[in-house]
Structure formats: C-alpha cells, structure tokens
Amino acid sequence: MAVAVETFFLDENYGGTLQKQLQEIVTSGILSGRFLPGERMPSSRKLAAHLGISRITVTLAYTELLSNDYLTALGRSGYFISETAPLPPRFEPSAQNGENQVDWSRALGQRFTTYSGVGRPLDWRNYKFPFIYGQTDASLFDHGNWRRCALQALGQRDFEALTADYYDQDDPKLIEYIVRHILPRRGITARPEQILVTMGAQNALWMAAQILLTQRRTAVIENPCYPELREILNQTRCNTLSIDVDIDGISPDAIPADADVVFTTASHHCPTNVTMPLDRRRALLNCAEKHDFVVVEDDYEFEMSFLKPAYPALKSLDHRGAVIYIGSFSKSLFPGLRLGYMVASETFIREARALRALLLRHPPGHIQRTAAYFLSLGYYDAQISRMSKIFAQRREVMFDAMQAAELHIAGQNSFGGSSFWMAAPTGVDTTQLSLDLRQDGVLIEPGAAFFHPHAVKANYYRLAYSSIPASRIAEGIEKIATAMRKTGYT
Incomplete structure (x- = not known):
C-alpha cells in the first residue's frame, strides 16, 4: 500500500x-x-x-x-x-485506567492550584497593544549571535559542559564572568564559592525561603510586592508581615524586632518602580544588624538604568554578610532562559547548593555554556545598550501619551526600567477593565494581585513598554483612557 x-x-x-x-x-x-x-x-x-x-x-x-x-x-x-523504523511500545489500555478510583480531595496534602497571579493570555503577541511586562521583543533580541553561541556550545570542545552531570556545581565559565564582570557593576565583590546559578530569580527566592524560614519564623515583605513571592512564603507556613512602601521603598522603622528575613526590591521596587535611596539602604542594614535579621535583595532590571546610573546594590553596602543577593538574566535576555544567580555567604550557598541538587541537580549545562559565550563575547552588553536606547524612546512616547490622555502615574523609576505603575480613579476595577480592553486588542496588567489579599487596591494597574513598538503606544493609551471614561469614574 x-x-x-x-x-x-x-x-x-x-x-x-x-x-x-x-x-x-x-x-x-x-x-x-x-x-x-x-x-x-x-x-x-x-x-x-x-x-x-x-x-x-x-x-x-x-x-x-x-x-x-x-x-x-x-x-x-x-x-x-522503513521496516526497522523506530516504534513506540504498545500497551493495551486498561479498563481500570482512570482517576475516579481515588478521592483526591483527601489524598492531596497541599494545593498549589488555588494561586492566581498576574495573568496574561498565552497568545499575547496576537494583541496589537500588549502593555505587558517581562516578555521578549523579537525585534530587540540578538537571535543570530545567540544561535552562534548555542552552536559553539554544542561543539566537541564543549562536549563535557554539554553532557556532564555537574551534580551540585555550575559552569566555571559562567561563574567567572559573573564574578569578574556582572557583580562589579553592582559594586559587589564575591568569590566563586559564594555564587550559585539558579533557574531564574523565582527559583532563587523559593530556595531562600526554604532555607531561611520555618513555621516559627517571621518574613517581612513589601506591599505591594511580587505576587509569586507572597505565595512562596505561604507555602513555608511562616508568619508573613506586609509593610506598605512609600516613595523611598520599605521603611526600616516599620520592621518589627522579631523579623527573621526581610525581602526587598530596593533598586527597583516591584511593581511601583521606586528606588530606595542610599541613606535608607544604610538604615536598613543597620536595622538588620540591630535586630539580627537577613535581607534578601531581588535586584531585577538593574541593567535598564538608562536615565541615570543606578545606585550600588544593597549587597555592596553589606559588611556583615547579611544580604542574599539575587540577579537574573531572564529579564534582560528572555524569560524562557530561566537563568539567574544568588550571591551570599559561603555557608548559605552550601545549603542552597545542596537543596538545588536534591530538586533539579543543576541548570542545563548547554544553557549555562551558551550564556557564558553570549556574555563573554560582548553580545550581552551590546543587546543591553540597544534595549536601553529603545526603552528610553518608548518611555518618553508613553509618558507624553499618558499625560495627554490624563492617565495618573502612581510610580515611576527615575533610573529607567520598562514599566509604569498606574492608578485609575477610585471605583475603577482594573481587573474588569483589563477584560474589556482585550476586546479592543489592548492588554494591561491589573494591580490586585500585587497587594495583600486583605488590603487589595483594585484601581491600580501596570503598563509596560518592553513588548510594544513606539508607533502603537499613543493609540493604545488612548484606548485605555477611552475605556476608563466609559466606567463613569473619571
């Protein structure tokens, strides 16, 4: 036949x-x-x-x-x-195969599906006005050189890096570049033994929480904050205290004396974008010494300081080893990369390394080596420079458009970044507004998920300019303003 x-x-x-x-x-x-x-x-x-x-x-x-x-x-x-073509094994389907034989409501020890963060449709690229955060703009990514680095990492010379089981270790080339080039830009000095490669910043936050917190310990987080962090802490069953941020970030005076861990996005607060001044950073470290707590610093988007040079990282001011620093390449390169790093005392990194080995051994060697080549050959810096120029242009266009449309900016980073934190008039539910806007090809991120569940401010939302070309921004902003006027609360 x-x-x-x-x-x-x-x-x-x-x-x-x-x-x-x-x-x-x-x-x-x-x-x-x-x-x-x-x-x-x-x-x-x-x-x-x-x-x-x-x-x-x-x-x-x-x-x-x-x-x-x-x-x-x-x-x-x-x-x-072919008569010898690969064929999968064949099994007769079992008549007993099904899930109705188990009472899963009783069998499940923990539930994770109850959490719903900042949602965005998977087909967001099909929307004409995607004001969403953290996604890759294909026009800005250096695909050609990334492909060359990936092919180089597949070569015979890198066979060991590609195929070896590192167990609990990392690619030495990547670690060397982080030590010699990435960390000095943040004012941080570290040894290889003080660095661990992670599967992105969220993986690093999860490991930090697992190692530092128990049911009897207290974690302090910012409010609003990165939604996934709050859920990570909920899973540890620790006592979590949310402290409202002001125009300078989290206030050390509001941190209780019994705090064990304080999580902060000092250089670029999520989601308001405010930057903690140097004097408050020093006050936070003094408070950490006085009350003997550990600080976890999530230093995302520090590369996007295109308006003026960024402040040194909180970790650079730390002389006691009380700060656990978290960085990521997922925002500056592409989120699917899932590659970040932690910098901390050698004692903490040993524990984190052991935990990572139990969970996933190590991030894929080929990904680590590809990233190491992309960084060391200068492609990363060239891409950051290109992105900074484009983001600066888009930010200016968006700012002017929002001013013209009389949209209220609740928080903006004076150093750069890739988004604005917005406040709609009181009474506007931005979750419903976001659903209405989708019908007109507009995506925004409602702010409810960023707040403590018992103090949700439903009228806040985030607009990012990392995924939308400048030519579409003004039209998209006008659509948002028009939809908001229709709510009757303007």
Whole structure:
C-alpha cells in the first residue's frame, strides 16, 4: 500500500522550517502507527505539488528521514517506510485506567492550584497593544549571535559542559564572568564559592525561603510586592508581615524586632518602580544588624538604568554578610532562559547548593555554556545598550501619551526600567477593565494581585513598554483612557 498524499497538510502557524515540518509529519505518522512499515511514500514531485512547496524541500526532508532510518530507498521505486523504523511500545489500555478510583480531595496534602497571579493570555503577541511586562521583543533580541553561541556550545570542545552531570556545581565559565564582570557593576565583590546559578530569580527566592524560614519564623515583605513571592512564603507556613512602601521603598522603622528575613526590591521596587535611596539602604542594614535579621535583595532590571546610573546594590553596602543577593538574566535576555544567580555567604550557598541538587541537580549545562559565550563575547552588553536606547524612546512616547490622555502615574523609576505603575480613579476595577480592553486588542496588567489579599487596591494597574513598538503606544493609551471614561469614574 501507499501513503496517500492527501494525508499531508501544512500548518501555517508552525514555528520551524517547511523541511522540519514535513519531517515531523512523517515521524509522527510512523510513531502513531498511521504510517506502517513497507508503505510507499508519495514521490517528491507529487508531494511538492500537493503542498505547494519546492521539490528540493521534500527531497531534503526525505534524505534526513532516510539517515535516521524512518524511510528506506529502493532504487528507482522511491521511498518507503522503513521496516526497522523506530516504534513506540504498545500497551493495551486498561479498563481500570482512570482517576475516579481515588478521592483526591483527601489524598492531596497541599494545593498549589488555588494561586492566581498576574495573568496574561498565552497568545499575547496576537494583541496589537500588549502593555505587558517581562516578555521578549523579537525585534530587540540578538537571535543570530545567540544561535552562534548555542552552536559553539554544542561543539566537541564543549562536549563535557554539554553532557556532564555537574551534580551540585555550575559552569566555571559562567561563574567567572559573573564574578569578574556582572557583580562589579553592582559594586559587589564575591568569590566563586559564594555564587550559585539558579533557574531564574523565582527559583532563587523559593530556595531562600526554604532555607531561611520555618513555621516559627517571621518574613517581612513589601506591599505591594511580587505576587509569586507572597505565595512562596505561604507555602513555608511562616508568619508573613506586609509593610506598605512609600516613595523611598520599605521603611526600616516599620520592621518589627522579631523579623527573621526581610525581602526587598530596593533598586527597583516591584511593581511601583521606586528606588530606595542610599541613606535608607544604610538604615536598613543597620536595622538588620540591630535586630539580627537577613535581607534578601531581588535586584531585577538593574541593567535598564538608562536615565541615570543606578545606585550600588544593597549587597555592596553589606559588611556583615547579611544580604542574599539575587540577579537574573531572564529579564534582560528572555524569560524562557530561566537563568539567574544568588550571591551570599559561603555557608548559605552550601545549603542552597545542596537543596538545588536534591530538586533539579543543576541548570542545563548547554544553557549555562551558551550564556557564558553570549556574555563573554560582548553580545550581552551590546543587546543591553540597544534595549536601553529603545526603552528610553518608548518611555518618553508613553509618558507624553499618558499625560495627554490624563492617565495618573502612581510610580515611576527615575533610573529607567520598562514599566509604569498606574492608578485609575477610585471605583475603577482594573481587573474588569483589563477584560474589556482585550476586546479592543489592548492588554494591561491589573494591580490586585500585587497587594495583600486583605488590603487589595483594585484601581491600580501596570503598563509596560518592553513588548510594544513606539508607533502603537499613543493609540493604545488612548484606548485605555477611552475605556476608563466609559466606567463613569473619571
């Protein structure tokens, strides 16, 4: 028998090349059992004509499938499904297979699905006005050089970095670059033994909470704050105290004497964007010494200080080793990278290293080595410079548009960043407003999730300019203002 040419369809939304898509169609057909060993494939000419693609594309796909033993060639007879093609194991479905046999409401010891953070649709790129935070702008990312670094990391010379089980260690090239180039920009001096690579900042926050907190200890967080941090602390069952931030961030005077850990985003508060002045940073460290608590500093977006140079990190002022510093490449490169780092005393890092080894061993070696090349070859700094210039332009355009539309800015970073913290008139529910705006192609981030659950301020929201071109900003801002006027609260 022959595989009918009509069974082949191309997906216009497929993320790869036509050749790769065709290979995937054939391999999935074989692995699912739809294409059987010995069946004849359509000729390259016939399949190309059916799909409306070049014949060479089909020929290249067939050649690749031939080399991987999915197809076999029989002289002038054409291509056939290989008799030795890889096949998945087959099992008869069990009549008892199902979830109704277990009372999961009783069996589950903990629940994590109750949490809902700052939501955004997965297809956010299809919206014309995506004022959402932390996503990658494809026009700004240096894809070509990242690909070159990834290919270099796949080379024979880096075979050990690619394939080895580091167990609890990290890529020495990446650690060296962090020590010699990244940390000095924040005024931090550290040894390799004081650094741990993480799967992003959120993974670092989770490890810090697991190591430092118990049910009998007290954690202090900012209000509003990064929503996922509050949920991380809830899972530790520690006593959590939320302290409202002012125009200078969290106030040391409001921190109780029995605090064990204080979490702060001193350089760029999430989400208000305020920056803690140097004198308050010193006061916070003095308070930490007086009451003997540890400070966890999440120093996200420090690279985006395009308006004026950033203040030194809180960790750079720490002479007691009381600050655990968290940095991330996920915001400056792309969120899917999931690569960050922690800097702390050697004693803490040893515990964090052991915890990470139990959980996930280590971040993938290939990712670490690719990032190390991208950093050391200067591509990272070039990308940061390019992003800073574009963000500065977009920020100016957005600021002018919001002023013209009479939208109220509740907080903005005088150093740069990639977003504005906004306040709608009292009475406006920005969660509902965000749903209404989606119908008009506009995405905003409601602010409710950032606040303590018992003190939610429903009229706040965040507008970011990292994912939207400058040419669309003014029109999008006007749509927000129009929708807000329709609420009747303006």
